[in-house]
Amino acid sequence: MSVITRIAREEWRALFRDRVAVVGLALLTLLMLVAALNAWEHQRNANAERARYQAQANHEFEMQPDRHPHRVAHYGHFLFRPLNPLAAFDPGIDPYTGNTLFIEAHRQNSANFGDVRQSSLLLRFGQLSPAFVLQVLAPLLLIFVGHAALARERESGTLRILLAQGITGRQLVLGKLLALSGFALLMLLPALLMLAGLVASGQAAWQPSLLLAAGYVLWLLLWSLMVVLLSGLLARSRDALLALLAVWTIGVILLPRLVPDMVSSALPLPSRFENAIHVQREYLALGNAHDPNDPTFAAFRESILKEYGVTRIEDLPVNFKGLVGFEGERLSTELFERYATATFERQAEQNRLVDHSAWLSPTLAIRRLSMTAVGTDLTSFRHFLEQGETYRYELVQRLNRLQSEKLRYADDSNPNRENRISHEHWQTFPRFDYQPQPLADTYRQTAPASLVLLVWAGLLMALTSLMGARLGTTRQ
Amino acid sequence: MQSSPNTSAATTVLDARDVEAGYAGKTILRGLNLHVRRGEIYALLGANGAGKTTTLSLFLGFLKPSAGTVLVNGVDPFGAPADARRQLAYIPENVALYEHLSARENLAYLLDLARQHADSRSIDGALSAAGLQPEAFDRRLAGFSKGMRQKVAIALALARQVPVLLLDEPTSGLDPQATAEFNRLLNLLREQGVAILMVTHDLLSAADVADRIGFLNAGQLVEEVAASGDDRFDVRTLHRRYTELGA
Numbered sequence: 001m002s003v004i005t006r007i008a009r010e011e012w013r014a015l016f017r018d019r020v021a022v023v024g025l026a027l028l029t030l031l032m033l034v035a036a037l038n039a040w041e042h043q044r045n046a047n048a049e050r051a052r053y054q055a056q057a058n059h060e061f062e063m064q065p066d067r068h069p070h071r072v073a074h075y076g077h078f079l080f081r082p083l084n085p086l087a088a089f090d091p092g093i094d095p096y097t098g099n100t101l102f103i104e105a106h107r108q109n110s111a112n113f114g115d116v117r118q119s120s121l122l123l124r125f126g127q128l129s130p131a132f133v134l135q136v137l138a139p140l141l142l143i144f145v146g147h148a149a150l151a152r153e154r155e156s157g158t159l160r161i162l163l164a165q166g167i168t169g170r171q172l173v174l175g176k177l178l179a180l181s182g183f184a185l186l187m188l189l190p191a192l193l194m195l196a197g198l199v200a201s202g203q204a205a206w207q208p209s210l211l212l213a214a215g216y217v218l219w220l221l222l223w224s225l226m227v228v229l230l231s232g233l234l235a236r237s238r239d240a241l242l243a244l245l246a247v248w249t250i251g252v253i254l255l256p257r258l259v260p261d262m263v264s265s266a267l268p269l270p271s272r273f274e275n276a277i278h279v280q281r282e283y284l285a286l287g288n289a290h291d292p293n294d295p296t297f298a299a300f301r302e303s304i305l306k307e308y309g310v311t312r313i314e315d316l317p318v319n320f321k322g323l324v325g326f327e328g329e330r331l332s333t334e335l336f337e338r339y340a341t342a343t344f345e346r347q348a349e350q351n352r353l354v355d356h357s358a359w360l361s362p363t364l365a366i367r368r369l370s371m372t373a374v375g376t377d378l379t380s381f382r383h384f385l386e387q388g389e390t391y392r393y394e395l396v397q398r399l400n401r402l403q404s405e406k407l408r409y410a411d412d413s414n415p416n417r418e419n420r421i422s423h424e425h426w427q428t429f430p431r432f433d434y435q436p437q438p439l440a441d442t443y444r445q446t447a448p449a450s451l452v453l454l455v456w457a458g459l460l461m462a463l464t465s466l467m468g469a470r471l472g473t474t475r476q
Numbered sequence: 477m478q479s480s481p482n483t484s485a486a487t488t489v490l491d492a493r494d495v496e497a498g499y500a501g502k503t504i505l506r507g508l509n510l511h512v513r514r515g516e517i518y519a520l521l522g523a524n525g526a527g528k529t530t531t532l533s534l535f536l537g538f539l540k541p542s543a544g545t546v547l548v549n550g551v552d553p554f555g556a557p558a559d560a561r562r563q564l565a566y567i568p569e570n571v572a573l574y575e576h577l578s579a580r581e582n583l584a585y586l587l588d589l590a591r592q593h594a595d596s597r598s599i600d601g602a603l604s605a606a607g608l609q610p611e612a613f614d615r616r617l618a619g620f621s622k623g624m625r626q627k628v629a630i631a632l633a634l635a636r637q638v639p640v641l642l643l644d645e646p647t648s649g650l651d652p653q654a655t656a657e658f659n660r661l662l663n664l665l666r667e668q669g670v671a672i673l674m675v676t677h678d679l680l681s682a683a684d685v686a687d688r689i690g691f692l693n694a695g696q697l698v699e700e701v702a703a704s705g706d707d708r709f710d711v712r713t714l715h716r717r718y719t720e721l722g723a
Binding site: 003006007010013014017156157158160161162163164165166167168472473 | 591
């Protein structure tokens with residue numbers, strides 16, 4: 001056994017004779033298991049519910065009777081966002097964003113029915129999840145368990161005795177680090193088993209699971225390094241504990257809450273109400289797509305008449321009302337897209353600023369990596385909304401096309417006629433099939449956060465090594 | 477009592493030449509010259525702040541001299557601290573060992589770190605030789621008296637089988653019987669050829685066991701006397717000299 005592993009073994013023996021470490025580990029493991037089971041159950045129920053509702057919505061859409069296509073377009077459809085099974089690990093922004101999208105003609109609705117709006121106020125204190133336990137509580141336990149690792153040796157005088165046996169300061173520091181990292185790995189074990197279970201049962205892909213596991217290993221290694229470093233730098237264990245608690249409070253609690261608030265103030269988003277007013281104002285200026293004689297569509301009418309070589313819309317071989325609906329939907333969708341893209345870009349800009357702040361607080365980095373790997377971050381939510389919008393646009397335009405091809409203009413303009421087409425048409429429409437982000441995108445999006453964690457770990461390792469080399473020597 | 481003879485380089489194990497050292501910009505040792513030979517007990521006496529513990533820190537490699545040379549069995553303890561420390565055993569004034577471990581476990585752990593893997597028989601042998609009662613071998617150190625801890629530290633030094641032993645106020649807080657027993661162990665180590673440097677305030681103990689006594693004053697070795705004859709040292713003369721130096 002090498003000197004380093006011997007020191008680590010002895011440290012482990014001391015740790016497991018310490019009630020704080022044993023009780024703390026037991027409590028954390030219990031919390032982790034409760035969090036994992038609770039989150040998994042919640043996620044399973046949510047997914048089953050969403051799948052059931054999606055099937056019901058599909059059925060109701062397809063079972064519509066013979067109808068006018070534009071009525072079908074206004075009848076609308078519901079789309080539900082299926083959750084990645086890994087979301088049980090880190091719910092991310094999912095409880096806040098909503099997961100149900102109502103799609104219809106001429107409107108781009110936002111998602112509704114987030115858990116937070118449907119639950120009691122208690123959820124607003126933060127959902128208990130394995131990610132929360134590992135990001136917030138695990139570093140705290142590492143601090144309580146490891147703050148005295150080196151300071152205790154210095155205080156009791158055993159540091160000189162240890163060094164007098166011919167070991168180097170670096171060996172001592174590495175031994176302590178090995179012991180504390182081993183303890184951290186024990187804390188991580190229930191989460192790793194949960195991930196392994198999800199992968200083994202085929203519910204989750206191994207690549208994002210591995211990315212998640214590697215991220216948390218790095219995160220806890222970073223904290224082990226921080227604890228050992230400050231324990232070696234400060235003369236008394238009490239000072240080390242206070243310093244580490246200050247680092248934890250600022251880095252894990254304060255900055256991750258303060259930074260997004262500061263970024264929101266620096267780059268404010270227009271309110272939903274404000275956006276809706278602007279969109280509505282511009283939408284009205286686009287003209288009324290229900291009225292083929294609306295003057296704003298005069299140029300469009302002329303171009304269609306010219307294209308078909310006729311002088312009256314009544315002479316067109318297609319239903320001009322359907323064509324106007326088609327053109328109106330194209331224009332309104334462009335308008336919605338412009339506003340949606342501006343909002344998303346603003347949010348992305350806010351996120352970029354928050355991501356840059358991760359250099360100050362790596363908690364922001366592990367949070368980003370974790371949410372992105374499990375698909376509960378803003379980008380993933382945007383991905384769902386964009387797919388939903390594409391589906392909406394194609395559905396409405398298909399109905400507009402049916403209106404223009406299957407109904408005659410003269411009949412369609414007669415309020416006394418029932419203009420319906422066969423219900424079989426709705427049954428041939430493709431169903432919404434949400435495709436999660438490609439893995440390459442996930443890797444690309446998590447790269448900056450991974451880099452922050454790696455650089456922090458590297459920096460702490462260098463400082464810890466330097467501290468180890470000077471351990472026991474007296475400044476002149 | 478006679479003046480110290482010239483040290484032979486061949487047998488010198490602890491060697492400090494023209495050493496200057498201090499802490500936080502304050503010079504403690506000013507041109508210290510000190511040599512301890514194989515199989516010799518050297519007692520370094522001096523007042524508080526004279527530089528006794530600083531001298532030990534130099535040999536342990538915990539402090540870098542600002543001038544001069546320090547060698548432990550030919551190794552520079554600041555340049556190659558781990559190599560130098562493998563040559564020595566160190567017993568601080570307040571023996572600091574692991575309270576949650578037994579005497580046996582303490583020895584096993586520290587000997588492992590010194591890469592001197594000892595079986596339980598040799599550990600028990602060292603503890604017995606140090607005078608610890610067998611029923612205390614498996615007791616945690618939390619319940620040990622200072623004398624018992626001292627014995628565990630001595631057992632470690634015995635088991636290490638190193639050529640150098642550094643002692644910081646070894647008899648402080650020990651009763652006369654424990655002091656006598658401790659001195660007996662030092663004699664045993666001297667017979668084995670160990671070079672022992674002890675810094676102490678205990679004039680009687682030093683006179684009882686040391687081969688040479690050096691007086692340190694304001695960072696300089698101002699006088700050195702060697703034992704001679706059956707009486708070894710004239711304690712009255714030593715005491716007078718000691719008080720003259722303000723110790």
